[in-house]
Structures are given as C-alpha cells and as structure tokens.
Amino acid sequence: MKSKKELRKKILGIRNKMPKEDVENNSRIIMNKIIGLKTYKQSKVIFVYMDFKNEVMTSDLIKHMLAEKKRVVIPYTDIVNTLVIPSEITEEADLKLSPFGYNEPKKIMPVDVEEIDLVLVPGVVFDKNLNRIGFGKGYYDRILKNLKPGAKKIGLAHDFQVLDEIPAEDHDIKMDMIITESSSYGDDINF
Ligand SMILES: Nc1ncnc2c1ncn2[C@@H]1O[C@H](COP(=O)(O)OP(=O)(O)OP(=O)(O)O)[C@@H](O)[C@H]1O
Numbered sequence: 001m002k003s004k005k006e007l008r009k010k011i012l013g014i015r016n017k018m019p020k021e022d023v024e025n026n027s028r029i030i031m032n033k034i035i036g037l038k039t040y041k042q043s044k045v046i047f048v049y050m051d052f053k054n055e056v057m058t059s060d061l062i063k064h065m066l067a068e069k070k071r072v073v074i075p076y077t078d079i080v081n082t083l084v085i086p087s088e089i090t091e092e093a094d095l096k097l098s099p100f101g102y103n104e105p106k107k108i109m110p111v112d113v114e115e116i117d118l119v120l121v122p123g124v125v126f127d128k129n130l131n132r133i134g135f136g137k138g139y140y141d142r143i144l145k146n147l148k149p150g151a152k153k154i155g156l157a158h159d160f161q162v163l164d165e166i167p168a169e170d171h172d173i174k175m176d177m178i179i180t181e182s183s184s185y186g187d188d189i190n191f
C-alpha cells in the first residue's frame with residue numbers, strides 16, 4: 001500500500017488541476033445531497049470547513065445554512081498550537097481571507113466542541129471504509145476525537161478522492177459517511 005504522503009501528493013496533483021467548472025458542479029450536487037439528509041435536518045449546530053484549492057466548495061451551503069437559521073461554526077486555525085478553534089459566524093460579513101487563502105472568522109466566537117451536532121470534514125484522500133487523510137498535521141483528528149457521542153462526521157470529496165483502501169493509524173478518526181458527486185459511503189440508513 002502507498003504511504004499517506006505518496007497518496008496525498010498523487011490526489012492533490014489531480015485536484016489542483018481540476019477545471020473550476022467541475023469543482024462547482026460537484027459542489028452543487030454534494031450540497032443538494034447534504035441538505036436532503038435527515039441528519040442535516042436534525043442538526044442545529046454545524047461545523048463546516050472553508051474550502052480552498054479545489055476542495056468541495058462550502059460557500060453556497062453556508063449561505064443556505066445561515067438562511068435556515070442553523071448555527072454555523074467554522075475553523076479558526078491556531079497555528080502556534082496546531083489546533084482548530086471552532087468559531088461561530090452569524091453572517092457572511094463575519095469572514096476574512098486568511099494568509100493561506102481560505103476564509104476565517106474576523107473575530108473568534110468560540111463554540112464548545114460538545115455543542116456541535118454535525119461536522120462537514122474536508123480531506124485529501126478517503127477510502128470506502130471511511131478512513132481519511134488530510135493535509136498531514138492532524139488538525140481534524142485532534143478536534144474530531146472530542147466530539148460528543150452521536151455527533152456525525154461527513155467527509156466531502158470529489159469521486160477521485162475516494163480509493164478502495166488507504167493506510168490508517170490509531171489516531172486517525174473515521175468518518176460516519178462520505179459524500180461525493182456520484183456516491184455515498186457509510187451507514188446511510190441512520191442518516
Ligand atoms: N489525537 C492526536 N493527538 C495528538 N497528536 C495527533 C493526534 N492526531 C494526530 N496527531 C499528530 O498529527 C500528525 C499528523 O497526523 P495525520 O498524518 O493523521 O494527519 P492528517 O489526518 O492527514 O491531517 P489533518 O487531520 O490535519 O487533515 C501525527 O503524526 C500526530 O503526531
């Protein structure tokens with residue numbers, strides 16, 4: 001099996017070359033799948049990443065969630081301590097571009113991890129057994145392990161990001177579901 005590092009490089013190589021139009025089309029399809037899920041409808045507090053570099057886009061979904069009066073929580077990246085601080089936004093104007101090219105909250109409004117009902121998780125590579133590889137710093141593994149029992153983790157990906165099998169270590173947190181433009185993996189029945 002290829003190493004995490006090799007897999008990241010390979011899949012990022014493909015993703016970085018995607019036409020913007022494909023990213024937008026896939027993102028629209030995936031958003032529509034999410035908003036149809038029972039688990040989405042039942043979730044009051046949703047933690048969602050801010051996309052960058054051809055990740056499945058979340059901006060329209062965030063608009064939709066705010067309009068539906070969901071509580072929207074996004075990551076503030078504390079680089080010094082390599083951790084993510086979940087921070088609530090109440091309108092799009094609460095955002096500003098970070099030095100890395102993704103949006104971050106203008107002002108940190110911390111939310112207790114235990115309040116989160118659903119997390120929409122970014123990733124570089126996933127597999128059909130719901131394993132996930134991110135950018136390699138463990139930011140998401142560290143926050144996801146503190147979620148309350150019953151909180152759901154849904155990985156969002158383009159089809160080519162989901163492989164048959166990838167390496168997983170003890171600290172890697174599995175998804176409950178993965179959604180791509182043409183498939184869903186995981187325990188669909190409970191969603
Ligand atoms: N729960 C944890 N506690 C402490 N350190 C951790 C934890 N999870 C991951 N790490 C650290 O993060 C490093 C990178 O983890 P890993 O290779 O799984 O990253 P990743 O899942 O690809 O990244 P990310 O979660 O940021 O997208 C690990 O080598 C480990 O040292």
Ligand SMILES: [Mg+2]
Nearest residue numbers: 134138141172
């Ligand atoms: Mg990991």
